[in-house]
Amino acid sequence: MEFFVEVLVGGLLAGAMYSVVAIGFVLIYKASGIFNFAQGALVLFGALTYVCMVERGIAPWLAILITLAALVVIAVLTGRLVLRPLVNRPPITLFMATLGLSLILEGAAQLLWGAQVHGLELGIDDKPLRLGGVMISKFDLFAAAVAGALVIGLSALTRYSRLGLKLRAVADDPLAALAVGVRLPQVWAIVWALAGFVSLVAGLLWGARLGVQFSLSLVVLKALPVLIIGGFSSITGAIVGGLLVGASEKLAEVYLGAVIGDGIENWFPYVIAMLFLLARPAGLFGEPAVERV
Template identity: 60%
Template sequence: MSFFIETLVGGLFAGVMYSLVAIGFVLIYKASGVFNFAQGAMLLFAALTFVTLIERGVPFALAFVITSALMVALAILIEWLVLRPLRNRDALTLFMATLGLSFVIEGFAQLIMGMDVHMLDIGIPDVATEVGGIFVSQFDIIASLIALSLVAVLAVVFNKTRMGISLRAVADDTLAAQSIGIRLPVIWRIVWSVAGVVALVAGLVWGSRQGVQYSLSLVTLKALPVLIIGGFSSIPGAIIGGLLVGATEALADIYIGPLVNGSVSTWFAYILAVGFLLIRPAGLFGDREIERV
């Protein structure tokens, strides 16, 4: 029984880290209704910038501030060069724009910082500790606390502040929001900036676990089933979806993997996501589209 619980808890912690990546997608989708394929490239760029500064002797806190400022500058540049010319275009056009943007960001990062793999130490020990009779990783505990703290801050910002109310207005009806004086370019810049900082936090957590390398951007692929299950427009849905994906993936790998003579963790989450698409396409907390004819 203790083995089952340890596997479940380890999966839940992994799910929180998946959620941390998915939150960046949710923020931009809520503001623009587009799936930002460039989120993985932003995560890689942020982590690569941070680790490069650290390797050159910049203190941790200062490196974080500088990288955050660069992500905000990148968000403003994206809004000016990409989003503003494509305003009022359909979601597919914006998605293709973010797809091309992802290659531009990755290519720019490669040009400036090279292709080497960088080891990143953010001061969190990856050692097992006993909690309630089960062994869990200290890294997983602290990373989960960071993710949950970030979610709490975002929840307060988007539910209690003027900017958050404006964001929800834009998400509900863009044209109506503009008609009452909400400036869409400003909202887009703010949301992309916040998504950039979220990408930085996710990049540091995942980079310290896997190393900062170009395959780091592929971690965003695990965010897809999380978004499908939780809903593309819900931050709490990203958390619940991540927990479900992490827990079921870990348990399936242990109990189903031996039956198929291999690991199922690479594809089980996508099977689960397909099941949700068939049963509840909007996800657990997503907004259902109502079409009037």
């Protein structure tokens, strides 16, 4: 039983890392209905920019501020110059635009900082900590605390602030929101800036765990089952979906891996996501699409 709890807790904490990436997708989708595939490139760009500046002697706190400013500028310009003119286009057009944008950002990162792999240290000890007989990674605890803080902060922002009211209005009906005086460009700029901040947080966490390398942008693939299970439009769903994905993949690897084969954790979450698409396409916390005919 103790081993089961240890595997379960480890999976839940790992799932919090997936949730941090998924939150960036939710912010953009909730405000504009766009699935921003370039979110992974923003994660890579943020981690690579930070670690390269630190390696060049810039203080970590200053490197974080400079990187955050760069990501906010990139995110806002992306929303204004690339995606806003395509808002009324078919979804496949928007998806292809963000896919092309992700490749451009990866190329720009390589041009600026090179293609070598970098180690990233956040000063968080990754040694296991024993709690109640269960071994838990200190870094996973830190990542889970960061994910929880993001969820609480963003949920409070979207639910209790004027910006949150505008965001919900834009998500429900952009034209109606525009008609009552909501400035869509301003709302979209703020949302994209928040997505840039989330990208930096995700990049630092994942870069410290995996190393800063160009495969880091593929972390978005881990966020897809999280979004499908939790719902594309729910910040709470992002954290719940991440916890479910993290727990299920670790339990499947330990208890089903000996029967089915190694590597099950790489594809098992997609099986669960497929089942959700068949039974509940909107996810646990998503809002089902209602169309008038």
